[in-house]
Amino acid sequence: MTEMISTYKLSKQYDGVYRVKDLNLKVYEGDIYGFLGPNGAGKSTALKMLLGLVKPTDGGVNMFGKEFGANRLFILKNTGSLIESPSYYGHLSGLENMRVMQRLLNVPNRNVDEALRIVRLESHKGKKVSQYSLGMKQRLGIAMALMGFPKLLILDEPTNGLDPAGIQEIRELIQSLPQRFGMTVLISSHLLSEIDQIATKVGIINNGELIFQNSMDALRAQSKRTVALRTQNISEAKSILQKYRFTPVHQDDYLIFEDMPDEQIATINQLLVTSGIGVTRIEERRKKLEDIFLELTGKVSSL
Amino acid sequence: MGYAALEFYKIRHKKIFLMIVFLLCIELFWAFMSGSISLSRDPDAVSWEVIITIIAQMNGLFLPILTAVIVSRICDMEHKGNTWKMLMAASVKREQIYAAKYICACSLILFVIVLQLVAIVVFCQSKSLTSPIPWELLVQTAMGTLVTSMAVIALQQWISLAVPNQAFALCLGMLGGFIGITASLFPGMVRHFFIWSYYNELSPIVMKYINSSVVYVTQGLSFPFVGGLLLFSVLLYAVGNFYICRKEV
Numbered sequence: 231m232t233e234m235i236s237t238y239k240l241s242k243q244y245d246g247v248y249r250v251k252d253l254n255l256k257v258y259e260g261d262i263y264g265f266l267g268p269n270g271a272g273k274s275t276a277l278k279m280l281l282g283l284v285k286p287t288d289g290g291v292n293m294f295g296k297e298f299g300a301n302r303l304f305i306l307k308n309t310g311s312l313i314e315s316p317s318y319y320g321h322l323s324g325l326e327n328m329r330v331m332q333r334l335l336n337v338p339n340r341n342v343d344e345a346l347r348i349v350r351l352e353s354h355k356g357k358k359v360s361q362y363s364l365g366m367k368q369r370l371g372i373a374m375a376l377m378g379f380p381k382l383l384i385l386d387e388p389t390n391g392l393d394p395a396g397i398q399e400i401r402e403l404i405q406s407l408p409q410r411f412g413m414t415v416l417i418s419s420h421l422l423s424e425i426d427q428i429a430t431k432v433g434i435i436n437n438g439e440l441i442f443q444n445s446m447d448a449l450r451a452q453s454k455r456t457v458a459l460r461t462q463n464i465s466e467a468k469s470i471l472q473k474y475r476f477t478p479v480h481q482d483d484y485l486i487f488e489d490m491p492d493e494q495i496a497t498i499n500q501l502l503v504t505s506g507i508g509v510t511r512i513e514e515r516r517k518k519l520e521d522i523f524l525e526l527t528g529k530v531s532s533l
Numbered sequence: 534m535g536y537a538a539l540e541f542y543k544i545r546h547k548k549i550f551l552m553i554v555f556l557l558c559i560e561l562f563w564a565f566m567s568g569s570i571s572l573s574r575d576p577d578a579v580s581w582e583v584i585i586t587i588i589a590q591m592n593g594l595f596l597p598i599l600t601a602v603i604v605s606r607i608c609d610m611e612h613k614g615n616t617w618k619m620l621m622a623a624s625v626k627r628e629q630i631y632a633a634k635y636i637c638a639c640s641l642i643l644f645v646i647v648l649q650l651v652a653i654v655v656f657c658q659s660k661s662l663t664s665p666i667p668w669e670l671l672v673q674t675a676m677g678t679l680v681t682s683m684a685v686i687a688l689q690q691w692i693s694l695a696v697p698n699q700a701f702a703l704c705l706g707m708l709g710g711f712i713g714i715t716a717s718l719f720p721g722m723v724r725h726f727f728i729w730s731y732y733n734e735l736s737p738i739v740m741k742y743i744n745s746s747v748v749y750v751t752q753g754l755s756f757p758f759v760g761g762l763l764l765f766s767v768l769l770y771a772v773g774n775f776y777i778c779r780k781e782v
Contacts, residue, residue, distance in 0.1 A: 281622045283782040307624035317619035319610055321546050333539050334623040359614075374619070 232259040232295070234382050234414045235280065239289035242275050242438075249275045251438045253289070257416055257431070260408045264429030264446070265418040268527055272438040273418040274314055277386050280416075281311055293382070307335075310380040312388055316371025320360035324351055324370055327359055328377065335378045345373040348403060364391035372400065383407065385417045389424060401428050422523045436527040453517040455489040459498065460511040467507050474501060486515075536625070536633035537640070540607060544637070549606055553599065553645055560595040561652050564588050572660055579660070581667050582738045582749040584653055585674050589736035592649075592678055593713030597729050599645065600685045601706020604638050608693035608702075617694075618782040627778040635690055635770065642682040646675050670737050673754040677735030680759050684728045684766040685709065691773025695780070731762055 235257035242250045250272040257263045267273050278284040280291055282302055291298040293305045318327050328342045346352050349369040354362070359370060368391050375383060385404070389397045405428050407413040419425050425432055425446075432449055434442040442449065460483060461467040468485055471478055476498065478485035487498075495512060502509050564587045572579040611617045620630050650671050657666075693702040709729040716730030724730040735758060741748050 278618075278782070283618055283621055285781060303624045303626070306622060309622075311622045313618055313622065315615055317616040318614045319543060319616060320614055321610065322543070326542075326545070330539065330543060331619075331623070333535070333542070334620070334625055 233257070233292070234259050234261070234294060235263075235416065236292040237276075237280070237289060238292075240276065240279060240286050240291060241288040242272075242279060242284060243287040248438050250279065250286075250435075253435070253438075253440050254443075255433060255440065256443065257414060259414050260412075261431045262404060262408060262415045262417065262429050264425030264432040265416060265435065266422060266425050266432055266523070267418075267420060267435035269420050271420075271435045271527075273420075273435055274386055275438075276435065277311075277313055277384055277416070277418060280384060281306070281309070281313065283313070307378075308381045309384060310375035310378055310382070311384040311386075312371045312375045313384070313386045315390075316367045317374075318359045318362075318367055318370060321358065323356050323358055324362070324366075325355040327370060328355070328373065331374045331377055337378050341377050341379065345377040348376060349373040350399070365393060365396050368392055369396070369400075372403075379411050379413075381413060383413050383415045385415065387419055388417065389419070389421075397424075404428050422519055426519055434523065434526055441526050449522065450519065452522050453519060456515045456517075457487045457490060457495060458484040458511070458513040458515050459487065459509065460484050460513075461502055462508040462510060466505075467502055470501060470505050470507070471498060484511075484513075534636075536629050537636040540633045540637035541640075543610060544607060547606055547610075549603060549641065552602065552606075553641065554648075556595060556599050556602075557645055557648055557652075560591050561588075561649070561656075564591045565652075565656050568656065569660075579662070580749070581653075581657055581662060581664060581670065582751065584657055585670060586736060586738050586740055586749060588649060588653060589674060589678070589733050589738075590714070590717075593716060593729060593732040594710045596642070596645070596678070596682060596732055597685055597709030597713050598706045600638070600642060600682060601689050601703050601709070603641050604634075604686055604689040605693050605699045605702050605706075607634050607638055608690065609699050611694070612697040612699075621782050628774060631690075631694075631774045631777055634694075635686060638686045638690065639679075639683060642686065643679060646678050646682075649678075650675055670751065673737035677737065677754055677759070678732060680762050680766070681728065681731040681735055684731070684762055684769060687766050687769035687773060688728065691769065691776065694773070694777045728762070728765065731758065734758060735762070 233256065235255055237253050237255040240250060240253040241248060253276055265273055275284060279286050280293070282298060294308060296305060298305055319330065328346065332342050346355055349372050351366065351369050351373060354366060359367065362370065368388065372388055375385065389400050392400060404415055404417060407415055417429070429446055431445050432442070433440055464480060464483060464485060468478055468480055476487070478487050499509050499512065567587050568579060568584050571583060621627060653671065654666060689702055689706065692705055693699060696702065712727045713729035713732050716724040716727060717733055724734070735755060737751060737753050739750050739752050741750055
């Protein structure tokens, strides 16, 4: 598979503090790469470094197999982006904003029409952008990023400010991009649910460091099943089961077991009942992705 | 030139031309009122040189402010809409965008200068000045004003792009206007350090007091000053360009 983005030990320091540290990002052709992290984790700084908006303190960026510094114009010509809040000229209409971008990218008129159609802004294209809602501005930003139909699209929290229907539309749009236009998408978000639904690959950044990078399936595989058992006498039940070489963990009035076959669960139940301990509940539990994310990032409050 | 045209496209609906004409009308009204009063007192004493000198002095007050406003309008839209990062992430050299803005501002000031020249000619012809139109003097006046404006634009563009709050750039313009109108009161060594003093300094006509009367002497354009100011403009432009193009967004 072709590497679209590859960073090596990419770092950025502000006032002696690392905002991004030793980031080794790998995005392959056709990926929808979810770049996930709590607020302030360093996502935007990292994306800005990919686009040359911020100069790395250390490390480097390769895109399309070329070193960024020496091939900046080539790389940017093939990359569409929307970083942080959408950029726009408020005194111009949506269409005029698109025309500005069209002249910068030197693309034909049909690209403008197509991009406006994709984000469903055609009916509002004559309106001044200062009169747009936040969601419409966000759509305009996405249209501007899409206009050149680039090989790589970098979107920083693109669903900010959109209503649920808008979020769904953008999500479907992003999912369709690799197949419809052969694009590779790098999308950042602090919402795991968003990334979970659209990404094929995920990178999790926390305090500037990449703490997980793999496919979504690999992340989901971390959510191991457990079996929770509640009895009328937990401590008695635990000591009985330990005699039979079971190693449950006592947690919140439950005995927790690693995933086990049905036969073993039946055995445990039988042992406890014959010992005169009533079993009140047997539950199968699966760690949610949110729990894995929180475990990895160690953050609760920002989500 | 394509990017300069884009800058003109971007300032549409901003009513910059209307604002230019409005400020220019105030300046010319003031200047021509002053010329008319002199003419009514002593019709023989008024010549093309007097009108050109009045305009050059008025330029010292008005053009720094007008330049600050024009440059601020061209640059402020990038701050307001967060568009600087969009431009920088497009496949365009940052230096080209900076140059396009400079060319756009210079073109607008050139438009102001041309309007001034037309107004001077129309005013003097309407007052039936006997001498023929002094084209050489008018061109030299225009050149001096343009060269001075180029330095002022380079400074204003740097400040307007570096500091998002445009009140700072506009205050600098007003300070420049104050220095521009009062510069002739400063000793030569002092006023030569202020770029705004050159609106008057580069006028091809110098006003002298001889035996308590005012005499207008044609000295032509001072090429050493023009050269020096052009060099300084290049320096200001280069420093601004270096600073802005390397600034992280």
